[in-house]
Amino acid sequence: MTGQASARPWLGRTNWAKSIQTPLRQFLRTETGSAAVLLTATLAALAWVNLHPSSYATVWHTPLSVSLGDWSVSQDARHWVNSGLMTFFFLVVGLEARREFDMGELRERRRVTLPVLAGVGGMVVPVAIYLAVNAGRPSAHGWGTTMATDTAFALGMLALVGPRFPDRLRAFMLTVSVVDDLIALAVIAVAYSQRVRALALLVALGIFVVILFVRAARIRAGLVYALLGVAAWVAVYESGIDPIVVGLVMGLLTYAYPAARDDLVRASDLFRLFREQPTPQLARTASLGLSSAISPNERLAQLYHPWTSYLIVPLFALANAGIAINAGFLTAAFTSPITLGIVLGYVLGKPAGILGTTWMVSRLSRGRLRPPVGWAAVAGAGTIAGIGFTVSLLIADLAFNGVALEQAKLGVLTAALVSSVLTWVVFRAAALLSPPRRFRALLGAAEPIVDLAAPVDPGRDHVRGRDDAPVTLVEYGDFECPYCGQAEPVVRDLLTGHGDVRYVWRHLPLTDVHPHAQLAAEASEAAADQGQFWEMHAVLLAHQGGLTARDLVRYARELGLDVERFTEHLRDRTGAARVAVDVDSADLSGVSGTPTFFINGRRHHGAYDIDTLSAEVRAAKARAMVFHS
Secondary structure: OOOHHHHOOOOOOOOOOOOOOOOHHHHHHHHHHHHHHHHHHHHHHHHHHHHOHHHHHHHHOOEEEEEEOOEEEEEEHHHHHHHHHHHHHHHHHHHHHHHHHHHOHHHOOHHHHHHHHHHHHHHHHHHHHHHHHOOOOHHHHHHHHHOOOOHHHHHHHHHHHOOOOOHHHHHHHHHHHHHHHHHHHHHHHHHOOOOOOHHHHHHHHHHHHHHHHHHHOOOOOHHHHHHHHHHHHHHHHHHOOOOOHHHHHHHHOOOOOOOOHHHHHHHHHHHHHHHHOOOHHHHHHHHHHHHHOOOHHHHHHHHHHHHHHHHHHHHHHHHHOOOOOOHHHHHHHOOOHHHHHHHHHHHHHHHHHHHHHHHHHHHHOOOOOOOOOOHHHHHHHHHHOOOOHHHHHHHHHHHOOHHHHHHHHHHHHHHHHHHHHHHHHHHHHHHOOOHHHHHHHHHOOOOOOOOOOOOOOOOOOEEEOOOOOOEEEEEEEOOOOHHHHHHHHHHHHHHHHOOOEEEEEEEOOOOOOOOOHHHHHHHHHHHHOOOOHHHHHHHHHHOOOOOOHHHHHHHHHHOOOOHHHHHHHHHOOOOHHHHHHHHHHHHHOOOOOOOEEEEOOEEOOOOOOHHHHHHHHHHHHHHHHHHHO
């Protein structure tokens, strides 16, 4: 490997490929790490309040005010965390839900209905259980504490206790959680807010209308949205409604879309100008051009997600999870209808509501609406949904005080612990099944979404492997891209180790950064005209530093091709139309970087080392077996 290919180390990831979505796996990796931080913060809160309760109360009841002239907002430290910082947490939840809706599993609208109904069922049943346990008591007012699922904690714990649950379960869970959050925030506004001030609420609604107009006008200045968001937060706060709803609404309003090829070309042109004239003005222009090529949804998620996962949510746990525990308190709490109602609502009601509603909708629709995963995975979603940490503690703080609040907190923490254990049990039970039964139990029989817009055509595509292979690996590549060259041995090893894999190469020359890529692609088509595409393919990827016309003719001669015919093919640009067809299919599939892989029509994200791709191939083979069985 020479030139650019050897200039930088291989990271095993696509550097130039843009993400068609903010990858759900990346979201989950952050949640997995943050779950451990959240557990640590919860334990720290319990230790703090039991070792020095007065200091715990003093810190979190410290008043803090923000004043501007005669106007001010004053809350204690705990409520600034709960209503202020947690707004950013719900912003991230809204961003991820919007991304799934625009480009993820839920972009097929028929897939939205089932998780939405499952989310509603997963709220109604726990509330009914809580009300049954607390019937006729003043504590019945706290029914809202059993409604919502903590998105961050539940997804994090799901990744820890059920690592082999399919990714589609996470998308299903995310939708269920967002439905929970939306309804729970509406419940907070209606049932647990103090006197609502109509004028302030109308002002807040007016600000949201302005935000919609600004978005429709395609104004991208982040400062404009930040100022409008702050104004909406203040207006909702003044209305008497908990302002955290602003974060969720702002996230849901933020579009997610793939970077367009024109935007990427423009960004590379701006960077090239800066490289030629490294001035501060061009540096700023290049920076703005690069960032504007990515959707606002992805930019905001990348900015705020680590902060919310590793700081804000753990800080919320530290401020709210502190319970003074002793034998007398535990005895009273676990016989209290508040604690029992919350624990039973989450541990029994959530799985029954989600699993039961999913089954009923699937039956009533006669299979037209079915879960994206198997029933064991749906059961795991139901059990892990019993983690209601964040919103439950928010509602408990509004519904109760004194001993009742402490009992409610204990119920929420106990439910989270038991739900995590139950999810692990479901996962272990599924793992004990035979492979075919396990695949069906986890993956289900729902037809997967296909990201590849142009199906593989053996009569047109360059294909290596059996036509009836259960797994098809498609690569969009560029012969001058160093990462494609570094991925080539991985692909060869993959084909050697899996006889049931079919490999397809499609051209995507990135001419704005690789000046010889188009000519090399046309040269491979000239070799294909003489039946030696794959031989030329291997030579070009092995000599990425030498792709001039003279080099290409030399390679043709070394391969024993008819050089005159090869040269004429290049001179007439006969292969250009064939390359253009692949480029058009890349545009339709939302691809603009190389290498980009599709496995059975689904886009592969992340690393492309042999272990990762082998695991993806095995999973794709299992899905194919389940779907066609």
